[in-house]
Every structure is written in C-alpha cells, then in structure tokens.
Amino acid sequence: GAGVSQSPSNKVTEKGKDVELRCDPISGHTALYWYRQSLGQGLEFLIYFQGNSAPDKSGLPSDRFSAERTGGSVSTLTIQRTQQEDSAVYLCASSLAGGPGELFFGEGSRLTVL
Amino acid sequence: GENVEQHPSTLSVQEGDSAVIKCTYSDSASNYFPWYKQELGKGPQLIIDIRSNVGEKKDQRIAVTLNKTAKHFSLHITETQPEDSAVYFCAASGWDDKIIFGKGTRLHILP
Numbered sequence: 251g252a253g254v255s256q257s258p259s260n261k262v263t264e265k266g267k268d269v270e271l272r273c274d275p276i277s278g279h280t281a282l283y284w285y286r287q288s289l290g291q292g293l294e295f296l297i298y299f300q301g302n303s304a305p306d307k308s309g310l311p312s313d314r315f316s317a318e319r320t321g322g323s324v325s326t327l328t329i330q331r332t333q334q335e336d337s338a339v340y341l342c343a344s345s346l347a348g349g350p351g352e353l354f355f356g357e358g359s360r361l362t363v364l
Numbered sequence: 365g366e367n368v369e370q371h372p373s374t375l376s377v378q379e380g381d382s383a384v385i386k387c388t389y390s391d392s393a394s395n396y397f398p399w400y401k402q403e404l405g406k407g408p409q410l411i412i413d414i415r416s417n418v419g420e421k422k423d424q425r426i427a428v429t430l431n432k433t434a435k436h437f438s439l440h441i442t443e444t445q446p447e448d449s450a451v452y453f454c455a456a457s458g459w460d461d462k463i464i465f466g467k468g469t470r471l472h473i474l475p
C-alpha cells in the first residue's frame with residue numbers, strides 16, 4: 251500500500267514477555283518517528299530516525315525499550331520484560347527529509363500487557 | 365527539551381459555532397507548528413501547519429495564528445460541522461526536527 255503500515259494491529263501479552271512492533275514507512279521517506287499514545291496522555295515522543303544519522307532516543311522511557319531501522323526503511327520497536335504500564339497504542343510516522351514537515355501516521359499497534 | 369501545553373482537554377460547541385484550541389510551547393528556537401486531527405481508531409492526520417515566518421494561515425474553515433513573542437499558537441475552526449468531532453493535537457518542532465505534541469483536545473460538535 252501507499253501508506254505507513256504497522257503490525258501487529260493488536261497484541262496481547264503477559265507481563266515479563268518481550269514484544270516487537272513493526273513499522274513499514276512510505277517508500278522514499280527518510281524520517282521515521284515512534285510515538286506512544288496512552289489514555290489521556292497525548293502523543294508521547296519515543297524515538298526519531300533521520301537517514302543515516304544516529305537516532306534521537308531521548309524519549310525512550312527506560313532501557314527496556316529499543317528500536318532499530320534496517321536499511322533506512324523498516325523499523326522495529328522492541329519492548330523487553332513488558333510491564334502493565336507499557337499498555338498503550340504505539341504509533342509510527344514517516345516524513346520526507348529536509349526539515350520538519352508533514353508526518354504520515356500508521357494506524358498504530360495496540361499493546362495490552364496482562 | 366521542548367514542552368507543549370494544550371487547552372482545553374475537552375471542548376463542546378454547538379454545530380455552526382466556532383471552536384478555538386490554544387497551545388503554548390517552551391523552546392524559543394521552535395519554528396514549525398502543525399495541527400493534527402485524529403478520528404477514532406485511526407492515526408493522526410495533518411490539517412494545517414504554520415512556520416515561524418508567518419503570523420496567520422487560513423485554509424477554508426480552519427485557521428492557525430502564531431505569536432512567537434508569547435510562544436503561543438491557536439487553532440480556529442469556524443462554522444463547525446458534525447464531521448469536525450475528533451481529537452486535535454498541536455505540536456512544535458525546532459532545529460532538531462523532533463516533533464513534540466500536546467496532550468490533545470477532544471472536540472464534540474453538538475447538534
């Protein structure tokens with residue numbers, strides 16, 4: 251498809267398990283962002299990739315969270331040893347290079363930690 | 365780092381009336397201010413944005429104003445319609461291209 255694709259759309263896991271969330275950005279978009287949306291908490295910035303530059307990880311809430319972007323395209327957000335407070339919708343967005351501009355969001359991955 | 369405050373968290377207006385949502389930001393170096401609309405079960409979508417070299421921008425029923433001195437920007441929706449009901453987010457971005465969002469405003473259009 252032409253939009254940002256995220257998978258899985260829903261994930262239910264047990265506390266302590268690891269999870270991986272995948273994002274396929276729009277082809278040709280060099281910037282990729284991950285945000286977390288919890289109830290009533292807006293869009294919390296997690297991490298930002300821009301081309302081949304080192305990612306801005308300043309929003310990752312703990313060392314249990316990590317993200318990769320392979321080949322400048324697909325990104326994976328990994329949460330290790332999940333906790334109940336990790337339950338949220340994780341949104342990925344991509345944009346063209348050249349400064350801040352329109353973000354194109356996927357529909358998100360809803361994570362529920364039991 | 366940048367911090368964006370958004371008010372109100374919930375807003376109800378009569379259909380046909382105007383709605384105003386206000387945001388403040390903390391980093392004076394920020395120069396890009398977008399607004400996003402999120403409908404239920406979907407990702408946010410850009411509805412309008414403004415850069416710091418202009419004070420106002422309008423697109424049909426939607427307008428955004430920016431006061432750089434006060435570090436304040438606002439979204440104005442006129443002649444509201446039922447399809448305007450959604451959650452609206454303001455955001456700010458500066459030299460590092462990191463886009464920081466406010467906590468959102470749930471807008472209800474009353475019939």
